Amino acid sequence: MEILENYPLKDITTMHLDVRCKYFAEYATEEELIELLLSPQYGLNRSMHIGGGSNLVFTRDYDGMLLHSRIRYISKIAASTQTVRLEVGAGVAWDDFVKHCIEHGYYGAENLSGIPGEVGASAVQNIGSYGAEVCDIISRVNCIDTVTMEACHFMHDECQYAYRDSIFKHQHSQRYIVTSVEYTLSLKPQFTLTYGPLKALAEKPALSMSDVRETILSVRNSKLPDPREIGSVGSFFKNPVISTQQFGKLVATYPAIPHYPIDDNMVKVPAGWLIENAGLKGHSIGGAYVYEKQCLVIANNGNATPDDVVSLCKHITQTVNDKFGIELHPEANII
Numbered sequence: 001m002e003i004l005e006n007y008p009l010k011d012i013t014t015m016h017l018d019v020r021c022k023y024f025a026e027y028a029t030e031e032e033l034i035e036l037l038l039s040p041q042y043g044l045n046r047s048m049h050i051g052g053g054s055n056l057v058f059t060r061d062y063d064g065m066l067l068h069s070r071i072r073y074i075s076k077i078a079a080s081t082q083t084v085r086l087e088v089g090a091g092v093a094w095d096d097f098v099k100h101c102i103e104h105g106y107y108g109a110e111n112l113s114g115i116p117g118e119v120g121a122s123a124v125q126n127i128g129s130y131g132a133e134v135c136d137i138i139s140r141v142n143c144i145d146t147v148t149m150e151a152c153h154f155m156h157d158e159c160q161y162a163y164r165d166s167i168f169k170h171q172h173s174q175r176y177i178v179t180s181v182e183y184t185l186s187l188k189p190q191f192t193l194t195y196g197p198l199k200a201l202a203e204k205p206a207l208s209m210s211d212v213r214e215t216i217l218s219v220r221n222s223k224l225p226d227p228r229e230i231g232s233v234g235s236f237f238k239n240p241v242i243s244t245q246q247f248g249k250l251v252a253t254y255p256a257i258p259h260y261p262i263d264d265n266m267v268k269v270p271a272g273w274l275i276e277n278a279g280l281k282g283h284s285i286g287g288a289y290v291y292e293k294q295c296l297v298i299a300n301n302g303n304a305t306p307d308d309v310v311s312l313c314k315h316i317t318q319t320v321n322d323k324f325g326i327e328l329h330p331e332a333n334i335i
């Protein structure tokens with residue numbers, strides 16, 4: 001276990017910006033993590049935890065310590081005739097866990113196929129896609145409290161899960177380091193096929209989780225950049241939720257605007273549609289550009305600087321606000 005100095009973040013973040021952190025350290029056990037938390041480099045500097053770096057945009061060098069988990073295991077800890085409970089180390093790649101579930105016949109994670117990042121962050125971010133959210137299968141989140149240096153846990157109901165949100169992003173931001181996550185999966189076939197491209201699968205005889213996964217991966221590959229080739233953090237902005245009153249005015253001018261009612265008072269509008277219809281498809285500043293196949297994505301052509309990304313983010317927010325009167329908020333963690 002080594003504490004590395006002036007460590008480059010270009011290859012450990014999917015935005016691939018040329019930035020560095022003052023200290024970087026990985027640990028493979030809870031004991032090693034506690035040792036790091038007791039180090040002067042941790043005690044005397046600000047710090048944060050990093051997973052696969054797929055939702056982080058560092059706008060400058062990070063003048064502190066980054067910690068990364070290499071706690072990697074998948075254990076079956078309970079089972080009944082209906083369900084199985086798995087405990088998974090925070091450092092397991094999220095999609096490896098999804099593949100494991102599919103291979104073993106555990107239902108519930110397949111709609112989240114292909115999301116970059118690691119298991120620890122899945123519980124922080126409440127990742128979601130294709131009509132599913134990870135909070136639907138999370139039972140318990142095991143952590144180390146960086147204040148008491150002791151192990152603790154949060155049951156599902158204590159995590160305050162909401163759209164891409166959890167308690168770990170707010171009052172507990174960076175206090176609790178997730179060491180493992182417990183998921184409850186179904187042993188009985190059950191599919192969520194409400195999202196557009198999956199609807200057609202409902203008619204398929206002997207539908208399998210692999211069918212769902214393949215459909216999702218093929219849609220994802222057709223519209224999202226592969227982080228190994230093109231830098232991005234996926235969706236840069238959250239889809240805004242506006243009042244039905246504001247939506248009523250908007251739809252009168254733009255009848256084609258897609259929308260998803262949240263309840264009687266609120267409507268969700270796709271940020272990608274707003275960006276595209278504000279005329280920003282392909283728009284670039286320096287090496288940062290609006291990804292043509294999905295305008296919700298800010299991509300790096302290989303030469304983007306942090307300033308390019310920040311300027312483009314501001315330009316998009318301003319232009320969309322001027323045209324539609326809607327304020328976009330980043331989904332990505334801007335640091």
Ligand SMILES: Cc1cc2nc3c(=O)[nH]c(=O)nc-3n(C[C@H](O)[C@H](O)[C@H](O)COP(=O)(O)OP(=O)(O)OC[C@H]3O[C@@H](n4cnc5c(N)ncnc54)[C@H](O)[C@@H]3O)c2cc1C
Nearest residue numbers: 049051052053054055116117118120121127128178233234
């Ligand atoms: C091409 C692409 C497609 C994407 N598609 C989706 C999608 O469909 N749905 C979706 O929800 N997201 C999507 N994302 C966003 C991203 O993959 C998720 O937010 C993911 O959960 C981030 O995981 P990570 O391990 O990379 O975390 P990081 O980006 O490294 O960190 C994210 C946050 O989690 C915290 N964190 C990380 N590990 C721990 C830990 N062990 N303990 C405590 N805190 C921790 C960090 O401090 C940070 O606040 C996409 C990203 C890309 C690049």
